[in-house]
Amino acid sequence: MTTAAGTPSDRSVLPITERYPLVGWLRRNLFSDVFNSLLTLAALAFIIVIARIFLRWVFFTAEWGVIPANFNLLMRGQYPAAEAWRLWLVIYLLGAVVGICWKLIVGQFSGAARVLIAIPFVLMLIPFFSMGSRLNLLITAVASGAGFFIAGYLPIQRRGRAAAYFLIAYLVVMLVLLRGLPGEEGPMPPVQPILWGGLLLSLLLAFFGITLSFPLGVLLALGRQSKLPAVRIMSVIYIEFIRGVPLISLLFMGQVMLQLFLPDGFPLVDRVLRALVAITLFSAAYTAENVRGGLQSIPRGQYEAAQAVGLSAYQSTIHIIMPQALRAVIPVLVGQFISLFKDTTLVALVGIFDLLGIARTIISNPDWLGTQQEVFIVVAVLFWIFSYTMSYASRRLERRLGVGER
Amino acid sequence: MAENDTAEMADNGTAEEIIICQDVCKWFGDFQALKDCNLRVQAQEVVVIIGPSGSGKSTFIRCINRLEEHQAGDIIVDGIPLTRDVRNIEQIRSETGMVFQQFNLFPHLTVLENITLAPIHVRKMRKDEARDTAMGLLNRVGIPEQADKYPGQLSGGQQQRVAIARSLAMSPKIMLFDEPTSALDPEMIKEVLDVMQELAETGMTMLVVTHEMGFAREVAHRIVFMDGGEIMEVGTPEHFFTNAQHERTKLFLSQIL
């Protein structure tokens, strides 16, 4: 370092892009050359125009009165107001069960857990909620925190199994709360499913669609991979048939024809239930194909090792093959669950009042003529929040599991 | 009459012969992978199978625990005939352990869970008991400190030792090794061979497919040379490395040594 290259500061002065990180970032990402700079300006102009139109509409043109006036309708349809406490109880319990299961299955509070716990708080930000509803959401958040905390102290040996029991118990309690107990005069009079509506019904259809179609899809995937030809062929026919036709045709068929298939005198199947059957049968075929992708990704050696240590076919499927296959396809499965959730809107076309169905009745109400834009934007935003949360949580979960594997 | 035959065999003083293979044949489509293979293995014997690749060595030992189904001939393991009888297949599998070239550990389970899975679910062992056994085995293969790691976090040699421990956890009477060191980096081969040698010294019946001639010479009681799906020559290590009879055996040994 004895060269006479002048004082060091002459040559080692950092270029401006490195001295000020912001400048460097701007130059690299927005103004790297003339063409890029022009693009940046065009994009800026585009954003400004769109934002202006949108904001002006939101704050000046739009008539938001229609939303608070129909808010309960959008949320729970015709579910009687006097019984609304049952719905909140269902939601509290959901929060608690999610907290418990998270502690039992995952263990620590991390990644996707932060997203989950954020959901009630994000929902509280929706401007149309009453103070009471916000309080209820807060209670839900507290319930899930409490569930998480308490589950840590439960003397439980087989945690996975315990979580499954909690979920099943929750399902039963939820159905009882929603449906009510027999007897009009009792503390919980029955509420027919056809009265369930709005966001409540959309979420329920998605929830039951997922929980019912998932096991069916796994069975179909195993069937398609089976070495017994008869089982394989039947699975393939089912899967390819369902995937080849639009959901709307199955929904219509369910409404029109399900009763035809059942014997005379069979009690009339509820309209909502008929739709759920169609959604479940539809989704199962797609689940099957996704799970099959996971099954195919498992090397033959895993099957052989499981056989060699003496596991039966059933045991190796449960303990070795399925856990790995499902883990490999979590992102695709979540993607499919999101599309199932979005597809529940199709029930609005067969006379069921889910969130979209309710929205359609509101805009046809003479009191609220011309409010299509407001109503449908709110509906779209609601669907968007749930779908986006699901896909965001799945990305986090994927990253977490990816780390665990190494 | 068939029933009589088995009964006769079972108490016919062949108790010493723990594996009997007679005229075993196996085809993959048109290709005959095994041609009339005959081999009788005594209890506590270590038999090493060598031969060029594609000679049917792996197929042969994979037939013994029914990972492959043989189409003709007889295989009897510890007096149990290997037929389409699912009960017999289950019994034979729980009496034989197998170690694979690619380890085939279960990547979603920890080392300890890998080892305790089969004892808990097949042998219906209690969980803590299975844990204790597993820790004992991990001590024996020299890696007790890795118990709670996942297979992906271990080196190849460590993984293969876990795989050996996993097989031993079912307390098998016979261990089958299918090229256990072929997928390992050179510096890790010895640690696995050491474990195998120690296992042989405890009197385990072992059938080992390998290219490790040093191991064959030192540990094997008998060596089997296979080529083209046939058992060409069987003999003691001295016999093999000093005066092999068959032309093809000599050729193979000259190429590999």
Added chain:
Amino acid sequence: MQTIHASQVKPPFYRDERILGIISQVLIVVIVLGLGLFFFSNMISGLREKHSVAISFTFLSQGAGFDIGESLIEYSRERTYFRAFVVGLLNTFQVAFLGIVIATALGIVIGVMRLSTNFLISRIAAVYIEIFRNIPLLVLLIFWAQAVFLKLPRVAEAFVLPGPIFLSNRGIAIPWGIPTESWGTFLIVLVAGILLGAVVVYLLREQGKRTGRMPLVTLWFIVTVAAVGFVGWIVLPQPLTLEQPKLEGFNTQGGKILSQQFMALLSGLVIYTAAFIAEVVRAGIQSVSKGQREASTALGLTAGQTLRLIIFPQALRVIIPPLTSQYLNLTKNSSLAIAIGYPDLFAVAGNTILNQTGREIEMFTMIMGTYLSLSLLTSLLMNMYNKRIRLVER
């Protein structure tokens, strides 16, 4: 040596691997067939109470007696149910075809924008994708129909874009070419141009094989066809005359009118599907490793050559299969037309005809059969394509 015959020992049947396999298959088949038969017999007995004949397609030749809003072929209420069915099918094809073309173009643009090094451009594309992938298509469709196209002014006060294009709540009126007497001749010239183009492609391919340098075959094909077409257009006396829509009273006259329903369906399908196609394109381009670009630059290929000869063929291989399934989705999704009153296959057959005739089995068989053959045909082509690609790989 003692002989043994283990293989001749027959295990009892309830423990025999092979017999157990057969038994379980038979069991499952019997259960499934039994269930099917149970449903089927219920259905037949139910139907017998409704119609005199259980299942029959003869009603298809009866007069339909209802109008259809728009049709590509000549149709009136005096025509048969079958004709109505075909009208619906063609309408499905029309919207699916246009939707696929436009959604692909939009999807590619957004997918490429997503990969731009320009932060803002890439963000805009990301926001587009995240918004439209997470909103139900049906909400989007109804939004377009009810909150956009229905909200356009009445015809008398229609927005007029240069062209002129009239935007009103009746739909969009655009200028349209009307064939003259020489149109037929011009079509013949065009076909000749395509044939000539094929010959040129063949010759260039052969030359490419000889020299090892593949010329831009597609480009030359387009140039040939365009040149022939241009000459034909000049030589022939005006094959098409441009007819412009005019405002007359409460309606527009002339030109081509794209109905409000059609436009809503098309816009919804395109915007929704483009978000998915953009992701497919992005994933495809990203799947070509950086090493490929580096290797090709190191060999001295120019940026354009790298793109055409190295990146593009590899990305295409990844893109084509999911792209096809997006096309199929779009086609199946077009059945949501029923929500906004566009008379596609499902709206005509599954709703109008079914309600009029009460023929559930027959109509659902025809509808599902049609969609099913479409998708099976597509997967057949896909499998052939995949096989060809795999051959190239080895």
